[in-house]
Amino acid sequence: MENILIKTVDLTKTYLVGEIDVHALKSVNITIKKGEFVAIMGASGSGKSTLMNLLGCLDMPSSGDYFLDGINTSKLAQNEYANIRNQKIGFVFQGFNLLPRTTALENVELPLMYDRLEKVKNHKKQATEALKRVGLADRMHHIPSQLSGGQQQRVALARALVNEPALILADEPTGNLDSVTSVEVFNLFQKLNDEGITIIMVTHERDFAAFAKRIIEMRDGRIIKDALIKDRLNAEEELKRVLAEAEIAE
Amino acid sequence: MKAKIILKVATKSIMKSRMRSLLTALGIIIGVAAVIVMVAIGDGAQKKVEEQIASLGSNLIIITPGASNTGGVNRGSGTFNRFTFDDVAKIKNEATLIKGVSPIVGSGGQVIGGVGNWFTRINGVSPDYLEIRQWPLESGEFFTERDEMARAKVCVLGSEIVKNLFPNDDPIGQQIRIRSVPFKVIGVLKEKGQSAVGTSQDDIILAPSKTVGDRLSGDHLHLNSIQASALSSDKIAATIAELKSIMRESHKLNPGEDDDFTIRDQSDLSEAATATSRILTILLASVAGVSLIVGGIGIMNIMLVSVTERTREIGIRLSVGARASDILVQFLTEATVLSLTGGLIGVAFSFLMVYILNHYTDQSAYIKPQIIMIAFGFAGAIGIFFGFYPARKASSLNPIDALRYE
Numbered sequence: 001m002e003n004i005l006i007k008t009v010d011l012t013k014t015y016l017v018g019e020i021d022v023h024a025l026k027s028v029n030i031t032i033k034k035g036e037f038v039a040i041m042g043a044s045g046s047g048k049s050t051l052m053n054l055l056g057c058l059d060m061p062s063s064g065d066y067f068l069d070g071i072n073t074s075k076l077a078q079n080e081y082a083n084i085r086n087q088k089i090g091f092v093f094q095g096f097n098l099l100p101r102t103t104a105l106e107n108v109e110l111p112l113m114y115d116r117l118e119k120v121k122n123h124k125k126q127a128t129e130a131l132k133r134v135g136l137a138d139r140m141h142h143i144p145s146q147l148s149g150g151q152q153q154r155v156a157l158a159r160a161l162v163n164e165p166a167l168i169l170a171d172e173p174t175g176n177l178d179s180v181t182s183v184e185v186f187n188l189f190q191k192l193n194d195e196g197i198t199i200i201m202v203t204h205e206r207d208f209a210a211f212a213k214r215i216i217e218m219r220d221g222r223i224i225k226d227a228l229i230k231d232r233l234n235a236e237e238e239l240k241r242v243l244a245e246a247e248i249a250e
Numbered sequence: 251m252k253a254k255i256i257l258k259v260a261t262k263s264i265m266k267s268r269m270r271s272l273l274t275a276l277g278i279i280i281g282v283a284a285v286i287v288m289v290a291i292g293d294g295a296q297k298k299v300e301e302q303i304a305s306l307g308s309n310l311i312i313i314t315p316g317a318s319n320t321g322g323v324n325r326g327s328g329t330f331n332r333f334t335f336d337d338v339a340k341i342k343n344e345a346t347l348i349k350g351v352s353p354i355v356g357s358g359g360q361v362i363g364g365v366g367n368w369f370t371r372i373n374g375v376s377p378d379y380l381e382i383r384q385w386p387l388e389s390g391e392f393f394t395e396r397d398e399m400a401r402a403k404v405c406v407l408g409s410e411i412v413k414n415l416f417p418n419d420d421p422i423g424q425q426i427r428i429r430s431v432p433f434k435v436i437g438v439l440k441e442k443g444q445s446a447v448g449t450s451q452d453d454i455i456l457a458p459s460k461t462v463g464d465r466l467s468g469d470h471l472h473l474n475s476i477q478a479s480a481l482s483s484d485k486i487a488a489t490i491a492e493l494k495s496i497m498r499e500s501h502k503l504n505p506g507e508d509d510d511f512t513i514r515d516q517s518d519l520s521e522a523a524t525a526t527s528r529i530l531t532i533l534l535a536s537v538a539g540v541s542l543i544v545g546g547i548g549i550m551n552i553m554l555v556s557v558t559e560r561t562r563e564i565g566i567r568l569s570v571g572a573r574a575s576d577i578l579v580q581f582l583t584e585a586t587v588l589s590l591t592g593g594l595i596g597v598a599f600s601f602l603m604v605y606i607l608n609h610y611t612d613q614s615a616y617i618k619p620q621i622i623m624i625a626f627g628f629a630g631a632i633g634i635f636f637g638f639y640p641a642r643k644a645s646s647l648n649p650i651d652a653l654r655y656e
Contacts, residue, residue: 058569058649079573086571097566097653101266111570113255159570 006032010064039209042218090160094172130158150181170201187235275592277545282596284538290615292531309480350378363426364415374462390437410452546632553640565652578645585637593629
């Protein structure tokens with residue numbers, strides 16, 4: 001039990017669209033242990049985004065329970081939701097979602113600003129450390145428009161890491177990136193996962209799902225497959241391979 | 251979140267779109283500057299009126315002879331002249347609340363001297379008169395108690411007389427003839443300008459009252475009126491009461507008998523005049539206040555646009571752990587900082603405007619410190635008031651929708 005980070009019990013989400021109830025999620029039960037790297041796959045409308053929103057405490061379930069790090073979140077108030085997002089979860093989005101006209105450093109400092117416990121005294125130092133972890137120490141004072149897509153996603157990752165969360169939720173993290181950059185980002189994910197950080201990501205591409213350790217497939221609001229990945233790809237080796245291919249192409 | 255961080259975030263957001271922030275604040279800048287400048291002009295006008303009234307003599311009290319009322323026939327004010335030098339002496343000895351008292355013995359006539367002749371008014375007064383009327387001398391000296399006693403034929407000229415009779419010379423020491431009686435000029439009064447009713451106060455000659463009584467008016471016993479000044483403006487009512495009882499005693503009036511004199515002070519006049527200028531000030535300030543409110547609406551407008559534009563930013567902030575209240579406070583702070591900064595610039599701008607006005611026109615606008623605080627506070631209140639709705643809108647966004655917003 002100690003090891004369990006996420007446990008959902010009959011997690012259900014129903015949206016009211018017009019006059020019709022849309023069952024986005026139907027009684028989903030998942031258990032995810034600490035240190036896992038889970039890829040959630042499924043066509044659009046399969047409920048994977050809804051699941052991500054619920055796991056990320058961005059939305060509340062219609063029924064069912066969601067335990068995160070031992071806390072039953074379905075019984076919490078809005079403000080405590082905000083605290084959980086701040087303390088336990090780091091988000092990485094497809095569109096990076098960095099504040100424009102704001103330096104990388106300031107973007108990474110953002111979650112620290114909303115930390116009510118004030119665990120971290122020196123925001124700048126903590127943010128710099130996070131940027132170092134994603135290899136962007138030399139780009140600290142650049143604003144997003146001066147950074148490449150891959151770099152922007154790494155800034156977003158640093159922002160997700162800065163509060164030392166229990167969980168990183170990545171929603172199609174490489175959806176806007178080319179394949180080489182994507183592999184670079186996965187390389188980083190794998191490294192962080194090796195350091196013990198739990199990662200859950202949503203992806204469309206089966207190739208990328210192979211970088212994870214476990215794959216969950218969804219359809220119509222239900223889990224249809226939940227399996228460990230046997231021939232897991234090593235992003236570092238993959239990167240060498242992709243780079244070599246690119247050279248040949250030239 | 252700490253107040254310092256909130257302020258920092260708000261300032262950064264404002265500085266990120268400088269041009270827009272400036273345009274937004276412009277409404278407040280103009281509003282605040284307009285309120286301050288308008289009130290300053292109004293206050294300046296009011297001060298001018300007050301000064302004019304004060305120039306009549308501060309705390310001036312005028313006692314005029316009352317109506318004769320014999321056998322039930324009231325013949326109106328001034329018809330029964332019973333003021334004498336004894337009345338003045340009694341007031342001088344007994345009154346405790348006055349600074350000074352002077353008889354007024356009025357006369358008029360043709361004055362010959364210097365370069366020509368001039369018809370003017372000659373007032374016989376006591377040495378206290380200058381203090382009562384707050385009227386300094388331009389040059390020379392005023393006559394003394396001894397001149398009064400000796401019925402000395404000395405006089406002090408108003409500036410209008412000097413202009414007409416001695417345009418080039420120094421009149422002091424010169425001889426003039428008032429209705430053929432020779433007087434020696436010993437002093438010249440400072441120019442006082444028009445009275446509140448528009449006549450020149452400088453077209454006058456002052457001489458010792460007893461001299462005028464004996465030599466010019468032809469009635470060496472009676473006075474036209476008595477003027478006194480109260481020690482302080484808040485004791486005018488008490489002073490009037492005191493003078494009234496002394497005068498009644500002096501005129502041996504029985505209790506129940508009507509006064510045979512009237513005592514007036516300047517308060518009616520000053521109240522009417524200040525009320526007029528106060529209405530002017532209120533009018534100007536309210537017009538300017540409307541522009542301040544329009545400025546506030548400008549802030550609301552821009553903040554609403556800003557909330558829509560920054561929906562994604564709000565989503566990002568919510569996703570990293572901001573509470574709805576954090577977002578509310580952030581946008582409210584932005585609106586307030588914007589309006590307070592606008593207010594500050596407006597205050598600075600109003601000083602510049604008032605300086606230019608006073609320097610290049612004949613306005614004498616002046617800025618009261620309270621009005622700065624009021625205008626500034628009003629600007630802040632407008633920021634909070636008009637910033638609240640957009641901030642509320644921002645804070646009620648759902649994080650998922652906000653993040654998805656394109």
